Structure formats: structure tokens, C-alpha cells
Amino acid sequence: GAGVSQSPSNKVTEKGKDVELRCDPISGHTALYWYRQSLGQGLEFLIYFQGNSAPDKSGLPSDRFSAERTGGSVSTLTIQRTQQEDSAVYLCAGRGGQGRSGANVLTFGAGSRLTVL
Amino acid sequence: EDQVTQSPEALRLQEGESSSLNCSYTVSGLRGLFWYRQDPGKGPEFLFTLYSAGEEKEKERLKATLTKKESFLHITAPKPEDSATYLCAAAGASNDYKLSFGAGTTVTVRA
Structure with a gap:
């Protein structure tokens, strides 16, 4: 698509429930x-994905958080047994080709705004 | 660990009143210093990348500069539509695929 699409845009859930957040990146990223x-x-x-693999998942706060990517495209971030401190905006980003000096x-x-009650 | 600190947290300007935002960084082997603009309810939008000390980039009323320890975003004669949160980020040699972000400066321009 023309841009990075995330869903849902807003999610309100109760403490202890599981949530899934979806990201559909720009084609080719x-x-x-x-x-x-x-x-x-x-x-x-x-977390960072290169293709379908995640060489760096060092930022996941706990084992309640997981993410996967399939077909080198759509990614899903799953939060199990949500806690109030998980409330935040979850942003997905894509990156195209290699730029100067690797940056x-x-x-x-x-973003997906998550509110845990 | 790469660190990025932005100041001030918030800036209120009168239309036409020029000012500067500061971004201090501690990064081993800077691979890029990035400025993004974020409007409420939206994701960050890319503005500039700077790679080496002394480099400058301009876009409309915005100019970004870079030294070995800091970057500045200068806003010249701002308009209300320049109101946004401005985010600074850096990528270092150890993890050049990953950006470390500052907390941002929220700029409000009054007409």
C-alpha cells in the first residue's frame, strides 16, 4: 500500500486479556x-524484523510480549495477560533500501493506542 | 548504550518568533542523526538526516544542524501550522539499524 497501515487504531481492554496489534508495511520494505x-x-x-526473522528482540519488556512476521510483510504484536503499564501507543515502522553509512x-x-483498564 | 536527550520539553512561541530546539546525543560512531515531526494522533514523519558534524539541512522554515555532541532544529518565523512534537533520533555503529529516540519537544505556535 501507499503507507504503513496499523490496526486497530484504538483498543481498550481489561487487565489480564490478550491483545493482537497488526502492522501492514509498505510493499518492498x-x-x-x-x-x-x-x-x-x-x-x-x-523488536526489529529483517524479512521474517527477528535478529533483535531485545526491547520486548517481558515474555508476555511476542511478535511475528509472515511472508516478509504483515506483522503481529501480541501482548498476553495485559497489565495497566502496557497502556501506550504501539508504532510500527518500515524501512526501504540501504541508505548512506547504513543508517x-x-x-x-x-499507531495503535492500547488502553488497559 | 546510545542516549538522546531533547530540550526543552515544551516551547510556546508567538507567530514569527524564531527559536531553536536542542538534541544532545551520546552515540558511539554516529551513523545518522534524524529529525521527525509528530502531529497528535499520527506517527512520526521524517524531516531530516544528518551524518557528520558541520552538516546542515533546510526545509521551509526548518533548519537542522549537527555538531559532534548536539543537533539543533532552528525554526525561523514559525507559523501555527509548525505546531507539533519534534523528535530527534540517532543510530550508532553498534546497532546502525536501530534508532534511539529522545522524548521530543512539543512546539506550540500562537497566531
Whole structure:
């Protein structure tokens, strides 16, 4: 598609429930990232995909968080047994080809706002 | 660990009142310093990439500059539509695929 699409845009859930957040990146973007943005905080790195593999998942806060990517395209971030501290905006970003010095521009989706009651 | 700190947290300007935002970074082997703009309810939108000290980039009323320790985003004669949160991010040599973000500066421009 023309941009990075994320769904749902808003999710309100009860503590202890599982949630799935979806990201549909720009076609051809081989690298995909998940970041979390809490109120007043900077973007917190969660996980990086290159194709379908995740060489860096160091930012996942706990084993309740997992993510997968299939077909080098759509990615799903799953949070099990949600807690109130999981409330945040979850942002997905894609990256196109290799840029100068290995640093690249990320294209972000609008995010999924998660509220855990 | 790469660190990025932005100041001030918030900036209120009168239309036409120029100002600067600061981004201090501690990154081993800088591979790129990025500026993004984020509007409420939207994802960050790319503005600039700077790669080496002394480099400058301009876009309309925005100019980004880079030294070995800091980057500045200068807003010249701002308009209300420049109101947004401006995010700074850096990529270092150890993890050049990953951006470390600052907390952002929220700019409000009053007409």
C-alpha cells in the first residue's frame, strides 16, 4: 500500500486479556520495527524484523510480549495477560533500501493506542 | 548504550518568533542523526538526516544542524501550522539499524 497501515487504531481492554496489534508495511520494505510510545516518553524500541526473522528482540519488556512476521510483510504484536503499564501507543515502522553509512529512514504508521483498564 | 536527550520539553512561541530546539546525543560512531515531526494522533514523519558534524539541512522554515555532541532544529518565523512534537533520533555503529529516540519537544505556535 501507499503507507504503513496499523490496526486497530484504538483498543481498550481489561487487565489480564490478550491483545493482537497488526502492522501492514509498505510493499518492498524488508525491515520492520515495533516501537512503543508512552505519555511523555520517547519512542521505546521493541523488536526489529529483517524479512521474517527477528535478529533483535531485545526491547520486548517481558515474555508476555511476542511478535511475528509472515511472508516478509504483515506483522503481529501480541501482548498476553495485559497489565495497566502496557497502556501506550504501539508504532510500527518500515524501512526501504540501504541508505548512506547504513543508517536509514523509517516510515511510521499512525499507531495503535492500547488502553488497559 | 546510545542516549538522546531533547530540550526543552515544551516551547510556546508567538507567530514569527524564531527559536531553536536542542538534541544532545551520546552515540558511539554516529551513523545518522534524524529529525521527525509528530502531529497528535499520527506517527512520526521524517524531516531530516544528518551524518557528520558541520552538516546542515533546510526545509521551509526548518533548519537542522549537527555538531559532534548536539543537533539543533532552528525554526525561523514559525507559523501555527509548525505546531507539533519534534523528535530527534540517532543510530550508532553498534546497532546502525536501530534508532534511539529522545522524548521530543512539543512546539506550540500562537497566531
